[in-house]
Amino acid sequence: MTALAKLLKTTAFRLTLLYLLVMALFAAFLLGYFALNTRRLMNEQIVRTVDNEIEELTGQYEAAGLRRLVHIVESRANQPGSSLYLVTTPTGAGVAGNVASLEPGVIERTGWVETSYRRLEEPDGGEHIAVVKVTALPGGFRLLVGRDLAEREHMFRIVATAGRWSVAIVLVLGLVGGVFVSQRVLRRIDAMTDKARLIMAGDLSGRLPVGGSGDELDRLATSLNTMLERIETLLRGLKEVTDNVAHDLKTPLTRLRNLSEAALRHATSEADYRQALEAVIEESDGLIRTFESLLMIARAESGEPRADMVVFDAAAIARDVGELYEPLAEEKGLALRVEAAETVAVRANRELIGQALANLIDNAIKYAAEAEPAAARLPVPAAAEAVSADVGAGPAGPVPAGAGEIEPAAGTGARLLLDAPPMFPAAPADVVVSAAVVGDRVELAVADRGPGIAPEDRARVLERFVRLEKSRSKPGSGLGLSLASAIARLHGGELRLEDNAPGLRVVLSLPRPAPA
């Protein structure tokens, strides 16, 4: 595409042309109006003065007769200027004045007429144009008074010329300006287009140039850059996930392959083969589970509206799932307690919330169990000691029942103890599942007293496949928390990780349903 064709195609240039046309028309109209009006004004002035003069001359004629009229006319006609005078006899023969010849028939008719004429003082001169008024005087004489129009025409010509020039100048300046502006815009657009091509070609870190003037192009570029930023983040996330998927699926696949190969090489008896096949099945089950979780996360994250959201009791779910896991906790030597209000209505997908809660409780049990070897968890005395350590100066043994008399200044540790419900005197449950309404949210929480998660790691563990220990030795796909988080987001909620001091408190916070 040639530069000119490109220029002609730009919106800026076309707009400039359009404006130019409108401006030129406007200027032409304005000047035309001005010229016509001037002409009209001049005409009016001519008419007025000629009328006055005729009136005056007629007056003189009536008062003092022809001789007086001729005298006045002669004296006026001799003065230089644009005035025309002619007095004729009834037959049309000139008596006095400065007109040499007129168009035929002009003197016969009374009233206003525009005519060409020759002046007496320049009989060989060219014809002039004048506007004249002819009056019949009593006695058959005729009086003609007029004004040469050269002045008017001259004025009109000046205005017309000015008009043509100004239109031409507007056009030229406009064109030059249009080209200049369009090229400027075009250059910036070209720069943006080039950059966009580069980005499309794969340089995702590229950004569109922003001029800094804050104009509409800058705003557009800024918006597009924000969009690119988001896309880049998403793609980076996708890449990380793909890498993790590759790692976490390839590892079990490799184990699967190794198991099978080893069996082929070494197995000698049916029992050997059976054992190998069972190991293969177990490994595949892990793979399938990982796949299922990934699919669920993907579906939850795609955020497709689900038809099966119903209002149900979150407290009941907390109790149900808590009860489901309670024996497992007990088997690991942990106490699991459910603290839930009577009913906590929530609008959600029951299965998904159940799954999320199950993941959280499963995690809590896994980590709490690992954190506390069974011997260290003998509840009452150990916990009482911990409390007295908090109080500092307090008695070394179990806190007596009368501890209520301790002054508030004695420390928060003591007050904490006093505020605690008497049913759970010292040993807190290792895993607490709770459901409660907090403000306009419904919060399902699972708290453990395990090692917890350092604040800087909390955002990271919600990502797919992240397990904090590097060895990845513990069972689990690393998808539990990210699945719970995806489920929370699908319901318009969030998953929050808090410090349970010690341990971790995971809160699944959901919007409270509007009362029906």
Added chain:
Amino acid sequence: MSPILRMPTVEASPEGRAVASDAKGHTMRLLIIEDDRDAADYLVKALREVGHVADHAADGEEGLALASHETYDVLIVDRMLPKRDGLSVIGALRTKGVTVPALILSALGAVDDRVKGLRAGGDDYLAKPYSFAELLARIEVLARRHGGREETVYRVGDLELDRLSHRVTRGKEEIVLQPREFRLLEYLMKHAGQVVTRTMLLENVWDYHFDPQTNVIDVHVSRLRSKIDKGFAQPLLHTVRGAGYMIRDGAR
């Protein structure tokens, strides 16, 4: 892409073999509507090995025709089929008044797909890839359910469960169970002599269809076992390796 199918693990234990071949002593007639030739062949073969007879239809129309004219104990229907979708096959059968129980097999495992399947007239839903033991346990329960067994009192050996008074006794001893333990035992006894998988227990006793990550069900079952079998010479609650659990009077 052919689904990952697993070798039947029922024969992994002597108990499993017993269940498969002679515990119920009756042969089921099954129709498999599945377009994947390999998967279908495998299923037909595996079902034959455990003593059942299976027909195969490769598309929805053929499946509908076979199911309408022949008598089967259970239909195993894939969801995505050529010519006619699995759900529509079941819907058409139900409209015709054919009440044969249908198990839907699908690669779509998510919760709402399952709900859709059951709403369309399916009786059970199993997501691919599944274990053959799971499939077998489910079709056996489906076939039996169709026959109907809703007694007030379930008896296995000297263990008795009264569904009205919620009393459980073994011999002369009364056994005190938590409500959930009662429901667990009730479900196991309702399907006495049949393998009941962990997923089936989670679905029917807890009414959840999610993956519990850890085998929490095992802990519940072993708790129950310690209440009903501990101190008795004859254990009734058996673990079927690779499949699930079964309550059975071993003395018989």
